[in-house]
Amino acid sequence: xxxxxNRPLPEPIMETIDAVRxxxxxxxxxxxxxTNSYELMMSASAEFGDTAALExxxxxxxxxxxxxxxxxxxxxxxxxxxxxxSSLGISADDSVSIVLPVLPQTHFAIWGAxxxxxxxPINPLLEPEHMAEIISAAKSKVVICLGKSPAADIWEKTLxxxxxxDSVTQIIAVNVAGMCDPTATLPAGSSLTLHDFDKAIAPMxxxxxxxxxxxxxxxxxxxxxxxxxxxxxxxxxxTHGNMAFLGQLMQVYTAHMEHHTVxxxxxxxxxxxxxxxxxxxxxxxxxxxxxxxxxxxxxTAMPNIWKLIERFKVKQISAVPTVLMALSEIPVGDADISSxxxxxxxxxxxxxxxxxxxxxxxxxxxxxxxxxxxxxxxISRAPIEQPPGSVGMRVPYSHIRIAHLEGxxxxxxxxxxxxxxxxxxxxxxxxxxxxxxxNNNAWVEDGWxxxxxxxxxDENDCLFLSGRAKDLIIRSGxxxxxxxxxxxxNSHPDVVTSVAIGLPxxxxxxxxxxxxxxxxxxxxxxxxxxxxxxxxxSERAAVPKRIDFIDAMPLTAVGKIFRPxxxxxxxxxxxxxxxxxxxxxxxxxxxxxxxxxLVIKVETHDKSQIDAVHDLVKSYIFATDxx
Numbered sequence: 001x002x003x004x005x006n007r008p009l010p011e012p013i014m015e016t017i018d019a020v021r022x023x024x025x026x027x028x029x030x031x032x033x034x035t036n037s038y039e040l041m042m043s044a045s046a047e048f049g050d051t052a053a054l055e056x057x058x059x060x061x062x063x064x065x066x067x068x069x070x071x072x073x074x075x076x077x078x079x080x081x082x083x084x085x086s087s088l089g090i091s092a093d094d095s096v097s098i099v100l101p102v103l104p105q106t107h108f109a110i111w112g113a114x115x116x117x118x119x120x121p122i123n124p125l126l127e128p129e130h131m132a133e134i135i136s137a138a139k140s141k142v143v144i145c146l147g148k149s150p151a152a153d154i155w156e157k158t159l160x161x162x163x164x165x166d167s168v169t170q171i172i173a174v175n176v177a178g179m180c181d182p183t184a185t186l187p188a189g190s191s192l193t194l195h196d197f198d199k200a201i202a203p204m205x206x207x208x209x210x211x212x213x214x215x216x217x218x219x220x221x222x223x224x225x226x227x228x229x230x231x232x233x234x235x236x237x238x239t240h241g242n243m244a245f246l247g248q249l250m251q252v253y254t255a256h257m258e259h260h261t262v263x264x265x266x267x268x269x270x271x272x273x274x275x276x277x278x279x280x281x282x283x284x285x286x287x288x289x290x291x292x293x294x295x296x297x298x299x300t301a302m303p304n305i306w307k308l309i310e311r312f313k314v315k316q317i318s319a320v321p322t323v324l325m326a327l328s329e330i331p332v333g334d335a336d337i338s339s340x341x342x343x344x345x346x347x348x349x350x351x352x353x354x355x356x357x358x359x360x361x362x363x364x365x366x367x368x369x370x371x372x373x374x375x376x377x378x379i380s381r382a383p384i385e386q387p388p389g390s391v392g393m394r395v396p397y398s399h400i401r402i403a404h405l406e407g408x409x410x411x412x413x414x415x416x417x418x419x420x421x422x423x424x425x426x427x428x429x430x431x432x433x434x435x436x437x438x439n440n441n442a443w444v445e446d447g448w449x450x451x452x453x454x455x456x457x458d459e460n461d462c463l464f465l466s467g468r469a470k471d472l473i474i475r476s477g478x479x480x481x482x483x484x485x486x487x488x489x490n491s492h493p494d495v496v497t498s499v500a501i502g503l504p505x506x507x508x509x510x511x512x513x514x515x516x517x518x519x520x521x522x523x524x525x526x527x528x529x530x531x532x533x534x535x536x537x538s539e540r541a542a543v544p545k546r547i548d549f550i551d552a553m554p555l556t557a558v559g560k561i562f563r564p565x566x567x568x569x570x571x572x573x574x575x576x577x578x579x580x581x582x583x584x585x586x587x588x589x590x591x592x593x594x595x596x597x598l599v600i601k602v603e604t605h606d607k608s609q610i611d612a613v614h615d616l617v618k619s620y621i622f623a624t625d626x627x
Contacts, residue, residue, distance in 0.1 A: 045075025060301020081112025217241030398426025
């Protein structure tokens with residue numbers, strides 16, 4: 001077991017695959033003794049005591065006083081929350097749904113709910129019907145949400161959702177000072193019981209769990225919503241062992257660093273914000289700057305972000321590519337951002353040319369890792385010397401396998417450099433989906449999880465992504481199931497069939513769009529069909545931005561719709577539009593390559609315009625060959 005008591009260590013650990021293998025020679029249980037999030041959190045609370053764990057800014061003004069929570073206070077508030085939930089009847093197998101923006105209380109709620117029962121973080125931007133489906137699937141008895149506020153409609157939506165779910169009996173409102181109305185009451189006739197979060201937990205025991213709960217690594221800690229069609233939300237079951245592993249792993253990965261400040265602008269219902277900028281950061285002893293309830297979406301905080309980085313001496317930011325695009329447009333001015341050295345990009349592909357230009361402009365290193373909800377946010381992690389285009393190496397005690405599949409059967413293991421489906425196994429892999437039917441084809445052979453992504457390994461075991469086997473649309477790091485779009489569109493009487501794919505976008509990576517075959521003679525318009533779909537799609541981010549009508553869908557030899565051909569078609573159209581707008585003449589073609597995925601090929605008529613074409617397409621996530 002590595003001794004981390006004398007951190008910072010002189011050099012980083014596990015920067016090569018050989019170092020990872022050496023680390024694994026010590027059994028996992030000896031290397032990482034904690035098996036649950038609560039005890040790991042309490043260890044951090046005791047170790048880091050009166051140092052700041054959280055700094056919260058309500059508005060994001062450059063000189064705004066911050067609300068500070070120390071590690072001791074964090075541990076106490078988590079314990080108080082758990083004890084209050086236990087007093088409401090929540091036990092180890094009971095779920096608590098949490099509909100909150102980025103707040104200190106969100107951390108108290110998430111980790112307190114896991115200490116009492118099972119946490120179920122939910123996206124506050126979802127419509128009430130979708131929220132209700134998730135709460136119902138989790139069978140939650142208690143819902144914690146933001147109190148009534150003119151700044152958000154979370155209160156109204158959550159109450160509407162809770163009233164639709166028979167299992168819910170209690171609502172706990174987080175009334176943020178300066179943001180919420182603490183006098184708000186439940187609607188007349190409601191059968192629910194309302195509590196004020198801060199007032200309810202204040203008198204609770206802060207020293208230990210009243211339940212006397214004994215944790216086990218395989219106990220479910222959280223239900224994370226990962227998508228699913230209407231009426232059938234898909235919930236990933238993460239265990240206490242998953243969370244404790246990630247927290248202790250981060251202690252090792254950061255052992256060469258001084259304690260420092262990280263900026264959190266990611267939502268805490270998202271796996272990365274919750275785990276990497278939650279339990280993992282707490283375990284390491286980082287100070288986390290919570291940049292307003294809406295994080296990177298704040299129109300007040302974002303123009304001030306460089307000043308906030310200077311003020312709080314922020315060293316690291318974790319973000320999705322969309323945020324990096326936005327940051328690149330914000331002038332640094334006279335802000336001293338020399339403390340900022342590292343940016344972690346994830347959740348969606350990042351254009352390599354954009355990455356290089358961003359690093360040079362802001363003098364930072366961007367690390368690209370890879371993970372998903374089902375792997376507690378991490379599959380591979382970027383070493384300091386990261387091969388260009390890769391997403392790093394596997395984490396210790398886990399394994400990555402590249403294979404060709406037929407259904408859930410491996411028909412071939414791929415050689416080095418050969419692309420195939422990415423399979424993963426390890427202590428960070430979840431316990432499966434809550435509904436057994438969702439586990440069909442999720443697992444391969446002896447416990448290998450099928451990520452649904454395509455990639456290959458190089459000779460140093462670094463992973464490269466080359467596409468997606470599953471048909472998700474990734475908008476600003478948010479996964480959208482195409483069926484969520486296709487199902488409502490197909491319900492229109494004039495629609496024969498539809499296919500939803502990602503519309504390439506320089507800012508979000510992809511936007512949802514659909515190709516539609518309509519009934520012969522129909523006069524259905526794009527505008528009318530988008531409006532029809534918008535009324536029936538429960539997730540705002542999934543409403544298609546564009547619908548193209550086509551005569552017939554491209555088919556494979558066995559008669560299945562061939563989505564890659566549609567992706568090629570829209571990719572060529574997007575690039576053609578960019579070239580036309582810039583007055584550049586070129587021949588276009590495209591190919592779905594095994595290693596790089598979709599590649600748009602541009603052959604310019606005037607070779608002096610090659611650099612201009614590269615500049616036009618540098619922010620798009622598809623590969624481009626320009627000649």
